[in-house]
Amino acid sequence: MPPSLTQALPTILLPTLPEAQSPCATGALAGRKSATMQEQDSRREDDQLIARSQNGDPAAFDQLVVKYSPRLYGLVYNMTSNHEDTNDLLQDIWAKAFRSINGFRGRSSFPTWMHAIAVNMSINFLKKRGRRSHLSLDDIDANVEHDKEFMELTAGSTPVRETNLKELQKRLNEAMQKLSHEHRAVVTMFDIQGMPHAEIASILGISEGTVRSRLFYAHRQLQAFLGEFHQN
Amino acid sequence: MNDDQLRALLRLKRYEQPPEGYYDRLLIQIRQNQRTELLRKSLWNIALDRFRTFFSSHNTPALRYAGATAGFALAGFLGLRMLPQDPPTATNPGGAEIAEAAPPAIAPSSPFPVPQAIQTTMPVQSHAPLHMHAQGQLQTQPQHTLLGDPWPPLEHLETLRSMQRTQAIRTSTSPSQSLPQRPQIQRSTRYIIDARPVSYEPSFSF
Numbered sequence: 001m002p003p004s005l006t007q008a009l010p011t012i013l014l015p016t017l018p019e020a021q022s023p024c025a026t027g028a029l030a031g032r033k034s035a036t037m038q039e040q041d042s043r044r045e046d047d048q049l050i051a052r053s054q055n056g057d058p059a060a061f062d063q064l065v066v067k068y069s070p071r072l073y074g075l076v077y078n079m080t081s082n083h084e085d086t087n088d089l090l091q092d093i094w095a096k097a098f099r100s101i102n103g104f105r106g107r108s109s110f111p112t113w114m115h116a117i118a119v120n121m122s123i124n125f126l127k128k129r130g131r132r133s134h135l136s137l138d139d140i141d142a143n144v145e146h147d148k149e150f151m152e153l154t155a156g157s158t159p160v161r162e163t164n165l166k167e168l169q170k171r172l173n174e175a176m177q178k179l180s181h182e183h184r185a186v187v188t189m190f191d192i193q194g195m196p197h198a199e200i201a202s203i204l205g206i207s208e209g210t211v212r213s214r215l216f217y218a219h220r221q222l223q224a225f226l227g228e229f230h231q232n
Numbered sequence: 233m234n235d236d237q238l239r240a241l242l243r244l245k246r247y248e249q250p251p252e253g254y255y256d257r258l259l260i261q262i263r264q265n266q267r268t269e270l271l272r273k274s275l276w277n278i279a280l281d282r283f284r285t286f287f288s289s290h291n292t293p294a295l296r297y298a299g300a301t302a303g304f305a306l307a308g309f310l311g312l313r314m315l316p317q318d319p320p321t322a323t324n325p326g327g328a329e330i331a332e333a334a335p336p337a338i339a340p341s342s343p344f345p346v347p348q349a350i351q352t353t354m355p356v357q358s359h360a361p362l363h364m365h366a367q368g369q370l371q372t373q374p375q376h377t378l379l380g381d382p383w384p385p386l387e388h389l390e391t392l393r394s395m396q397r398t399q400a401i402r403t404s405t406s407p408s409q410s411l412p413q414r415p416q417i418q419r420s421t422r423y424i425i426d427a428r429p430v431s432y433e434p435s436f437s438f
Contacts, residue, residue, distance in 0.1 A: 073250060172242070
């Protein structure tokens with residue numbers, strides 16, 4: 001047997017490790033692992049806070065309020081497009097969560113449960129409010145100027161670059177209000193908050209296929225509403 | 233506007249935030265609302281809320297069906313209890329209805345009724361005159377009918393002990409003289425032993 005072949009045998013027999021092939025794959029995998037671990041840690045923390053709340057510890061419930069209010073605010077605000085209504089709804093949502101916390105059995109995650117309450121109460125509120133327009137704009141955070149997508153949108157010779165940011169925000173809110181409540185909820189959770197299809201389906205109690213079809217239809221409608229503005 | 237541009241535009245909405253300090257004020261407002269609700273609500277309202285929350289969290293179709301079935305059963309039971317009962321009479325303290333023309337529930341296997349059955353159903357009229365129809369039906373009549381009405385012929389007297397008494401009554405010259413003083417019998421009551429028992433007649437009508 002030639003010496004080159006014998007030297008090559010151990011390397012042939014060793015299994016190849018895909019993680020070691022490129023540093024990019026290693027980084028992405030490490031990122032996915034850390035996100036999963038973060039989710040697990042978050043869920044463990046939620047379970048402890050929920051258990052303490054169910055045992056009558058109001059401070060634990062306050063911590064849940066502080067933790068999930070920003071996400072719920074984004075959901076409700078994009079449904080109502082009105083700051084005052086969002087504030088009132090948030091208080092009602094947390095009041096209902098406080099009354100129902102003892103019935104939470106952990107079949108779904110706490111964020112999913114809270115989102116389901118928020119979506120249902122928002123839709124019920126919007127149905128009662130009717131078609132009256134109550135748009136009010138929140139201040140856009142200054143960090144948006146550093147957002148990559150914002151820079152891409154405002155770069156180049158497109159009309160968006162010359163448009164006032166407030167005007168763009170207003171047009172987008174008007175377009176969102178023209179969607180039905182169910183379509184707006186799906187667009188808010190997927191496009192704005194970045195939730196996966198499975199979680200949205202779990203929150204709304206529908207199938208993933210229905211989520212995808214509603215998204216497709218809502219995008220077509222928004223494109224039609226915003227197309228005229230974009231051309232002008 | 234293509235899909236990617238639209239999605240990018242929508243993602244910018246996540247930067248829309250409330251004013252600074254909003255979430256701290258929100259927490260304080262939530263605490264105040266909780267205290268206010270507890271102070272304002274009565275115990276009854278709090279219990280009702282807890283009741284609704286309990287059943288909404290345990291909302292399964294099986295519970296709904298069980299609850300509906302139990303509700304129907306309870307309503308049916310209460311409805312049956314509230315049905316008007318027949319008033320009791322002197323001959324039947326239990327309140328069973330005795331029709332004037334309907335015979336008692338005696339279903340004889342033979343054309344001639346059994347003496348025991350007759351005695352148990354006609355305790356008051358044990359001394360009442362008995363006569364047999366041509367079809368073999370035993371019939372009792374109140375005393376006032378003895379004066380003028382002709383009696384039908386009696387048949388098969390040997391099978392009934394009470395028939396002998398009837399024979400003695402019939403052979404007397406003056407029914408009113410031979411008859412001892414008897415207590416007043418209710419004229420409305422008349423027992424007719426028929427081949428068709430009373431219980432066969434339906435007690436309800438559509």
